[in-house]
Amino acid sequence: MTAAKATGKWERDTMTGTGTAAATAPPTVEERWGQFFRWGPYGLLGLATLIGAGAADLLMTRPEMYAAGALILAALALQLWWGRAGRDLPEQAVPGRVYYVLRALLGFALSWLNPFFSIYAVLGYFDVSALLPRRAARAGLLATAVTMAGSQSGGLPPPSTMSWLAFGGLFVLNASLCLVFAHLGTQEDEKNEGRAATIVELERTNARLEQALAENAGLHAQAAAPATSR
Known part of the structure; x- marks a missing residue:
């Protein structure tokens, strides 16, 4: 189940209290993913802000701190907007694409100022297939890989030749892993869709067979009725 479907299902079940077992049964995998897509961005943004603030004196100038504060507020506002606008939208809808692109830009800008904000930017790996079409999803994964590699190599822009080499190697690693796993996920989704269609x-087929058997039994009963009456 993809991000949009998982989030929508979890929110509907939460609001309606579907079934008496909902209050006692452990949450399913889909429901847990729905909870993550609903609240995870807030948690990751908060964690990134906490850790980034602790290292701010070592990594950032005073103007950069103010800029980061403004970007954090923008990211929070974006998430609040998406929490309302994203409900019950179909997958890969235009608002979802706008949300993904804006969040990726905010994550990149924050990670440029402080590499610990890659904790927030990593969200781009999780819901890309639900928010972007397939070709755009690859671009989204690669953009996220740029942010992650920059943070892992010591921050953007790389300050030295060695840092550039580390950035290049880490980008290749991140990009390869995310594209391979995305391909495997797509194959698994296609298999599941094929099984569901089967x-x-x-x-x-079973319904048609049962209908045919019922019609055949009716015809047999009609044919046997005159013989019984004799």
């Missing part, structure tokens, strides 16, 4: 077709 199950639906089998159910239709």
Whole structure:
């Protein structure tokens, strides 16, 4: 189940209290993903802000701190907007694409000022397939890999030749891993869709067979009725 579907299902179940077992049964994987997509961005932004603030005196100038504060508020406002606008939207809708791009830009800018904000930028790996079309999703993954590699190599822009080499190697590693896992995930989704389609077709076939058997039994009863009356 993708991000949009998981979030929508979890929110509907939470609001409606679907089923008496909802209050006692442990949450499913889809429900846990829904909770993460709903609250995870707030948690990661808060964690990045906490750690980044602790290292701010070592990594940032006073103007950069003010700029980071403004970007944090912008990221929070974006997330609050998406929490309302993103409900019950179809996958890869235009508002979702706008949300992903703006969040990626904010994550990159914050990570440029303080590499610990890559904790927030890593969100770009998780919901890209639900928010962006397939080709754009690859670009989103690569953009996130740039931010992550820059942070892992000591911050952007790399200050030395060795840092540039480290950035290049880490970017290749991040990009390769995320593209490989995205490809495997796509294959698994296609298999699941194929299995679901097969199950639906089998159910239709069984329904038609039951209908044919019922009609055949009715015809047999009609044919046997005159013989019984004699």
